[in-house]
Amino acid sequence: xxxxxxxILWESYYIDSCxxxxxxxNLYQAAYYKIKTTYISExxxxxxxxxxxxxxxxxxxxxxxxxxxxxxxxxxxxxxHSPYDDQLEEMTKGCEKASRQLYAFHTDPIKKEMIxxxxxxxxxxVVYAVLSKDGEFTTKFNIKRNYRYFIDVMKNAFHNGDxxxxxxxxxxxxxxxxxxxxxxxxxRDKILFQDMEKQYGSWRDSFTRHFKQVMNTTDFExxxxxxxxxxxxxxxxxxxxxxxxxxxxxxxxxEGVIGMYGTHNITSVYDDAIPLYEEPPITSSSELxxxxxxxx
Numbered sequence: 684x685x686x687x688x689x690x691i692l693w694e695s696y697y698i699d700s701c702x703x704x705x706x707x708x709n710l711y712q713a714a715y716y717k718i719k720t721t722y723i724s725e726x727x728x729x730x731x732x733x734x735x736x737x738x739x740x741x742x743x744x745x746x747x748x749x750x751x752x753x754x755x756x757x758x759x760x761x762x763x764h765s766p767y768d769d770q771l772e773e774m775t776k777g778c779e780k781a782s783r784q785l786y787a788f789h790t791d792p793i794k795k796e797m798i799x800x801x802x803x804x805x806x807x808x809v810v811y812a813v814l815s816k817d818g819e820f821t822t823k824f825n826i827k828r829n830y831r832y833f834i835d836v837m838k839n840a841f842h843n844g845d846x847x848x849x850x851x852x853x854x855x856x857x858x859x860x861x862x863x864x865x866x867x868x869x870x871r872d873k874i875l876f877q878d879m880e881k882q883y884g885s886w887r888d889s890f891t892r893h894f895k896q897v898m899n900t901t902d903f904e905x906x907x908x909x910x911x912x913x914x915x916x917x918x919x920x921x922x923x924x925x926x927x928x929x930x931x932x933x934x935x936x937x938e939g940v941i942g943m944y945g946t947h948n949i950t951s952v953y954d955d956a957i958p959l960y961e962e963p964p965i966t967s968s969s970e971l972x973x974x975x976x977x978x979x
Contacts, residue, residue: 771832771835771836771839772839774836775836775839775840775843775845777957778836778840778845778848779840779843779845779848779906780951780954780957781805781848781957781959781960782845782847782848782906782909783906783948783951784948784951784952784954784957785798785801785802785847785909785960786847786906786909786941786944786945786947786948786951787945787948787949787950787951787952788801788945788952789941789942789944789945790942790945790946790949790952791952794952798909798913799913801960802851802909802910802913804959804960804961804962804963805851805855805959805960806851806854806855806858807963807965807966807971808958808959808961808963809833809851809852809855809856809959810855810858810860810861810971811963811964811965811971812829812833813826813829813830813833813855813856813861814826814829814860814861814971814974814975814978815829816829820974820977820978821978822978822979823864823978823979826861826864826866826975826978827866827867830856830861830866831869831872833852833855833856834852834856834872834875836848836852837849837852837853837856837875838871838875840852841875841878841879844904844905844906845905845906846883846893846905846906846907846908847906847907847908847909847910848906849879849883849908850883850890850893850908850910850911851908851910853876853879854886854910857886858968858971859968859972860968860971860972860974860975861975863972863975863976864975864978883908883911889911889914889915889918890908890911890914893907893908893911894911894912894915897911897912897940898932898936898937898940901940901943903944903947906944906948907940907944909941912937912940912941913941915932915937916934916937916938916941919932919933919934919937920934
């Protein structure tokens with residue numbers, strides 16, 4: 684009898700629950716679907732993989748992670764964009780701004796002497812950002828996500844003609860601290876690296892293809908790699924001290940081309956200083972390699 688009584692109570696509770704659901708669904712549809720949507724989203728929270736942003740990478744360009752969007756914005760993001768895509772686009776613009784500022788520094792007598800140092804700082808800062816999360820060294824899983832994020836930034840820069848950012852990031856992502864981790868590349872990443880080598884050349888040949896392209900054409904729609912231009916200018920300066928040594932481009936001519944791009948972007952010298960060029964927390968490749976080896 685007790686079991687039967689309990690069954691009757693349960694049946695009564697079930698009927699009341701069904702009535703409540705019917706009332707919600709038919710009379711208060713907005714409330715019903717809001718509850719239903721909330722339940723589904725909470726239920727699947729840990730089943731839906733989401734691309735993440737590199738928080739330390741954002742800090743290099745004075746950027747912050749945006750607050751979560753409203754429900755309407757979230758719906759539009761799902762249909763057309765994602766927060767990752769929008770933040771990626773903003774990061775790409777930040778990188779371009781940094782590239783223009785680097786050339787603008789060439790017009791400043793004091794900052795001009797620091798350009799090589801700024802380039803070195805930017806490479807170390809990116810490597811450090813890949814290895815970090817919220818200012819602390821992170822796991823291999825998060826390193827992989829940061830690594831792929833910067834590849835996506837590099838891809839945008841490459842297609843937008845910001846060759847300074849593209850080659851800078853390629854050098855940073857090719858640092859031994861990251862290479863030793865043997866992070867898996869996506870198919871599109873491999874294609875991107877191949878396309879970049881076809882257009883630029885590689886570190887082995889000092890990116891000669893990119894250098895000659897810049898020296899033989901004047902296209903202010905692109906931003907040449909300062910790293911490559913400085914590399915070749917210093918090399919030809921050394922050659923010029925050797926008697927009877929022929930070289931294709933005089934060091935003064937190379938510096939003149941850099942100066943033209945600097946003048947074209949001169950207004951960027953007045954922009955806020957970008958942390959990308961500041962002294963990195965770690966300036967030793969050996970130390971970065973050891974830190975990466977400790978990632979679990």
